[in-house]
Amino acid sequence: MIPTRLHALTDYLFPAGIAALSLAPRRGRATRRIMRVGPVWHYGYTLLTRYEGGLVPALGMRTHLACDAVGALTFVGAAALLQDEPARDRLLLAALGLAELALIAASDRDAPRDATLRSAHRH
Template sequence: MRVIPTRLHGLVDYLWGALLLAAPRALRLPPGSPEARAARAAGAGAIAYAALTDYELGLAPVLSMRQHLALDVAGGAALAASPWLLGFARRGGGPHLAFGLFAIAAGLLTTDRPAHGARRLVR
């Protein structure tokens, strides 16, 4: 059941990405640590592919909304698993798990057709 409109998803994408970029400082994670790098990489990646998505808030329609949502689910799974994959679960991987599960939910609950219809994707 896809109930989140793509315009709202776009707003959340940029906010979510910014929060992930700010998370290492806000959570006082050690600079350069795996947990800080994972958060920043996820945030930067989310903003980058949001800008390249064919939806209302995208800047260049390179990715379809379906591709974007697949990246949300895959990236969310990787972020949620990162505390165990990168060995920082015992130091506190809760925020990574929460952000990752949020991304998965957003990917599964957002409609895959933007209100403007499909634009011609850049080739």
């Protein structure tokens, strides 16, 4: 299992990487939009998660992982539906979504109790 501390680190690094990938000069317009909106959505619920990476402990880890799944399936769905986008962009979207689903499957579903308490005491 991937511990929540490591998952939290990926929650900050991967969306930044996706946003950076959106800047490729030949990226399709729709792909670029998805790759810019996705990280904003991801950072929003990451900050609200009750784990080592969260700032406002409002969402449990299982809810966080459900939000991860929504984002991942959005990328996979976009890859399937955006027929006018370049094949390389559709493959990238599918790969990003599938990688996220793999991370979800391997992640611990419960934040450590002490991380939850520390987070609650900060506020």
